[in-house]
Amino acid sequence: MSGMMGMDMGDHVMQNASGMQTMSGMEHSKMQGMNKPGMNGMENSGMNMSGNHDPFYAPGSGLTPKAYNGGKFLSYTDLRAARPLYRNRAASRTIELRLTGNMERYIWSINGVKYEDADPIVLNYGERVRIRFINETMMAHPMHLHGMWSIIDTGQGARNPIKHTVSVQPGTTTDIEVEVDAPGQWAFHCHLSYHADGGMFRKVVVRGRPA
Template identity: 45%
Template sequence: ARTEYGPSTDMRVDMPRTNLDDPGIGLRDNGRKVLTLSDLHSLEGVFSDKRPPSREIELHLTGNMERYSWSFDGLEFGKSTPVHLPHNERIRVILQNDTMMTHPMHLHGMWSDLEDDQGNMLVRRHTIPVQPAQRISFLTTPQDLGRWAWHCHLLFHMDAGMFREVVVS
């Protein structure tokens, strides 16, 4: 069933793609090799936390171009509630970009272990760009207690609402 998010969302993607080998709009087929997420691999192999995830969290990156508002699940920061992550739990996070812009998503205080569409670990990052109509997943283990920021690293998108508080307890 399709979830509606209200006036802060003017588009939804029904059939998202993962293709981490896509360089993105304006960089495709330009005759040059462009570094993509699928090109990145950890030199150290599997990361220190080898546990499978105990649960999944799915969030949609949403927005409304006419109102120029950006959000998670249709809620700008002022209307949202914190995402609660239990201390040291291994969690899979799925981000689906329902907008027509790339959002480099930065989760403070923890690493994002990017995986491909087969669940293979690729690389550990702080910021993961999520292209339009793309669905990506990563694993994280919240090791540091406290309140953290999760936002689009295009700061004008963050300022326009694409920001969530994360509480690790």
């Protein structure tokens, strides 16, 4: 993995994958424009102001699909809820989930901890939380939270798209929000079965219930 990471993603992400460096939330939010070699110089400036970069794919990674024959490649930025499912409100907190692993050793985890060693993620009934996926690996991870909807933040407020499973592309950061409206215990995992089985899996416990 270190070879691939060094080639395609640069030291910035590699350091994080090894757990040697902790970044602030603000720095994380800037990661999507910073994680390839050659981004340290002039070309970095204005990356997100150019208007034609899709934030759900790492710029310059070579991993953004292209549409041919005059077609348009669609992404989450093209989705829009037909009608709002929830009222639009701010999340009360952010839970950061780094999608971590090692492709050579085929180890998969969240925040560097595999399922069997991890504590459950505790949510409170009635709250709205933001979940920030930071994909530090070179694979896409389709993350599936059972029991509740994943609202992808594409900047459309109440019209943000609502999904069961959210694919987080390599080297990118993707924010979702969750209206915690389902008491009980839920699975939360990468939907590649061999990743889930390897440890990219969490139990979510929703405390409380409707009054």
